[in-house]
Amino acid sequence: MSGSWRAGLLAEGVSITVTAKAYRLLRAILMTATEDDKMLSRNPCWIKGADNERTPERPILTxxxxxxxxxxxxxxxxxxxxxxxxxxxxxxxxxxxxxxxxxxxxxxxxxxxxxxxxxxxxxxxxxxxxxxxxxxxxxxxxxxxxxxxxxxxxxxxxxxxxxxxxxxxxxxxxxxxxxxxxxxxxxxxxxxxxxxxFHDLRHTGNTLAAQSGASLADLKARMGHDSDRAALIYQHATRDADQKIADALSARVKAERKKARKKDH
CATH class of the missing domain: 1.10.443.10 (Intergrase catalytic core)
Known part of the structure; x- marks a missing residue:
């Protein structure tokens, strides 16, 4: 029961954080019904990690x-x-x-x-x-x-x-x-x-906007957020990706220089 209910929330685009909070509330209510009121023989909220608000990496489409x-x-x-x-x-x-x-x-x-x-x-x-x-x-x-x-x-x-x-x-x-x-x-x-x-389409759009070099204020306005937090996540992700590109370029330069030195010797 709790598994299909939780899956339904996620499928409708409800965030991991909100779903986790709702799951904790439902589990507490059912725990009372089980242990205090004896209305249930066992608490049906048993999904491991369902109360964890740590958001997993969401897929981004090309x-x-x-x-x-x-x-x-x-x-x-x-x-x-x-x-x-x-x-x-x-x-x-x-x-x-x-x-x-x-x-x-x-x-x-x-x-x-x-x-x-x-x-x-x-x-x-x-x-x-x-x-x-x-x-x-x-x-x-x-x-x-x-x-x-x-x-x-x-x-x-x-x-x-x-x-x-x-x-x-x-x-x-x-x-x-x-x-x-x-x-x-x-x-x-x-x-x-x-x-x-479906919500990952918005996630993809936010990522593409951040990759375009949009400012924090522009990202917030486009996403419809009052706080900086969500927009900063996309900016940080873009900076991390950009740093990886820079590191890869640096490694390539080093490899080319090493190859050139070997030729000189």
């Missing part, structure tokens, strides 16, 4: 993999969704809440004004973004504009308030419906990818 994944979506409505989520660093709730009026393909921007959350009991509710910084306007790479224009033309009603990404029957998208209709697992298997969550 540019080629992002476009391949988009092309492999079983339903063509989701090609533009994959591209926009990645290259605008959007959260799941943000991308499924987008309206036609939020996309300006001439200015090449997408505006995040709200998010769509699935509440307990299954109700879908439009809410403000996670923080004040969550309301933002993000520039879109020109390379994905044709896919977005095609999507708007083929799948989105002309009304400015029309939602950009909906399920097959015109209802709000839910994580399970998306994975089923897009055949997400099948696409990942065909590409030889394992353990990729």
């Amino acid at each position: 540019l080629a993999q992002v476009f391949e994944l988009a092309d492999r979506m079983a339903d063509r409505r989701f090609k533009a969704m994959i591209l926009l989520t990645t290259f605008a660093s959007l959260r799941w709730g943000e991308v499924i809440a987008l309206r036609r009026k939020d996309l300006d393909l001439t200015a090449r921007t997408v505006r995040v004004r709200e998010q769509l959350l699935e509440l307990e009991g299954g109700e879908m509710r439009l809410c403000p973004p996670k923080s004040r910084a969550g309301k933002r306007t993000i520039s879109i790479p020109s390379a994905i504009i044709p896919a977005l224009a095609d999507h708007l033309k083929r799948f989105v009603d002309e009304a400015e308030d029309s939602f950009v990404f909906l399920g097959k029957r015109g209802a709000f998208l839910r994580g399970g419906n998306f994975r089923r209709e897009a055949k997400w697992a099948e696409a990942l298997k065909e590409m030889g990818l394992t353990g990729l969550h």
Whole structure:
């Protein structure tokens, strides 16, 4: 029970940290039900390490993999969704809440004004973004504009308030419906990818933005974060990668010089 519940949270894009906190709370509640109230014979929360908030290294797609994944979506409505989520660093709730009026393909921007959350009991509710910084306007790479224009033309009603990404029957998208209709697992298997969550598209987008040399302030604005912490993670990762490149170049220079000295002797 606890295993499938935890897996469901992670699959929906809930962070490791939040999932771990929720797991600890559930385990404490069930421990009371088991030891104090004798309502259960044993605590079903038994997953080793599930309460650990240490975030494992998440997969990062290459540019080629992002476009391949988009092309492999079983339903063509989701090609533009994959591209926009990645290259605008959007959260799941943000991308499924987008309206036609939020996309300006001439200015090449997408505006995040709200998010769509699935509440307990299954109700879908439009809410403000996670923080004040969550309301933002993000520039879109020109390379994905044709896919977005095609999507708007083929799948989105002309009304400015029309939602950009909906399920097959015109209802709000839910994580399970998306994975089923897009055949997400099948696409990942065909590409030889394992353990990729939808949230990792945002992670990939954040990484690409950091690799472009964006400043801390620019990264925070693009990601929709109030604090420096998350943006610094991507900057540090980029600096680490850059240092490895520099070390590799240094090793190559040393090898070439050593080879040259041997020739001289």
